[in-house]
Amino acid sequence: MTKKHPAIQIDDLTVAYDYKPVLWDIDLVIPDGVLMAIVGPNGAGKSTLIKAILGIIEPIAGSVQVFGEPYKKQVDKVAYVPQKGSVDWDFPTTALDVVMMGTYGSLGWIKRPGQKEKKAALEALEKVGMLEFKSRQISQLSGGQQQRIFLARALVQSASIYLMDEPFQGVDATTEKAIINILKELRQAGKTLIVVHHDLQTVPEYFDWVTFLNVKGIASGPVKDIFNDDNLTKTYGINYKVAVNK
């Protein structure tokens, strides 16, 4: 990391489900320290891109580098906030326990979490305003609270890069504000944040970097330079105003 590597560098990445490409020849450089939105229509491959970066999905071509090295060597530098719907919330466990799972990566195989990990988890819970719910069974939490738990779990990983798959999905305005404030705080602390985002209206307010994606990469750069009619039309195939108002 002493050398000046971008946070993430993607070269010629192609991902296919059943031989049908969902991401086609993506080249993308994400600089260190940006708060970036990935936008694009449904089926554009936004979640797939994140999963490919994390190695959850094997690409059929291309490579991903995290700070100049393959992801597998940088596992501890990357935290992931999956879509809320990706897990079964009826699982018999508490909010605190889910947040503790974020510490498992640094523990490695076999070693158990102890007081140090518990303390980190409690701090993360406090940060997302969920401390009072620490002993709550996770199915007893509202959608917004579940999202905060996932965020807290990523926070305890104390990573350099955070990948988030629609963290604002199904949360109320208060939670959305709370989450974006934490994201901005993280960026100020020099972290890189990559967020799959749906609400085009809030892009200029929340983010400083944006990637337009629709199976192919359309454009990527600072929001103030490239968040414009032209790129939105290229990505969504319809007029910008229509896209924003959707």
Add this chain to the structure above:
Amino acid sequence: MTSAQIEIQLIAALVAIACALPGTFLVLRKMAMISDAISHAILPGIVLGFFITHDLNSPILIVLAAITGVITVVLVEFIQKTGLVKEDTAIGLVFPALFSIGVILIAKNANDVHLDIDAVLLGELAFAPFDRLLIGGTDFGPKSLWVISCILLISLILLFLFFKELKLSTFDKGLATTLGFSPIILHYGLMTVSSITIVGAFDAVGAVLVVALIIAPAATAYLLTDDLKRMLVLSCIFGVLSAILGYWIANFLDASIAGSMTTVLGLVFLLVYLFAPKQGVLSNFFKERQQRIEVSLLVFLLHLQNHTEEKERHVNHLREHINWHKVQAKTVLELASKNNLVKISENIVSLTDKGQEFTDEALKYITTNKVTAIEELKNRFFLFRG
């Protein structure tokens, strides 16, 4: 109790624990039916192992059968991955095929030896004490007791070492992958342990009823707890309880031990399913009924607050205008008066001061969508619940 009886119960209890441990994870992974597939599909492995060793308790036989079990899982997943059939169909295609190979092998080659389909399917715990482990003429107890003890010990050690990893990959496969805990290794590890356990247990309860020992205790425990460790412990307790109780019922009725163990497992589940304090059918029924009545009460109080005119507050109006059944109107009205929220004079209902206060506060919470605050409010104001 004779020593044979003690030995049988000991074997049954250990089998129950050995099954409950992987069972808990299978139930949570929504893979309960894969245990059914494994339990049938290991038959060809058992038969082949028996041809080689001529001993139902031989380690080689257990290894061969466990390999067949894992092959079953691989085949199911392979068929499923083609996307042409769903998982349950894939399971239904694979295990009868493997099972039938086992049946044919027995019919063609094992007619004259001690291996019949009944023994494989249903097991016979009653005979377990006769097959002794003799080393240099010394009796070390029933062989199957040793077999199941070894399997349970391996299970326990693996569970103790990889509890964190199993929990994580069961709850969130994606995170497990990104943190470097291969869910595939854990998945096949669990499948291997499940296969070995099923092979070890089939002597006691047979290849079919072992499914009950794997699924029922975990499903029962799941209804009672929000904590994975407690769920594991409860599963074991339910398993052992059913095994021992089942044994004595079989003893009393002079019936199949495996059959009555499974029956008890089913009954225990039914009892918990009906009477579990938090998630049982009965408790849910009463909770819903209470909610319904209390919501009606709130509607009623808001109506009273909105209307000063007497005809809107007449007792009969409740039935006619708010469109409630007679019974419900009566229940709601009674609940309101019992809690001193309303007073009735000459069939005209009006809010008391307390009722007024309650309604104002409730209205505030309803408009700001604070559901939990309403519950606290009820606790403060209500002497009696709906």
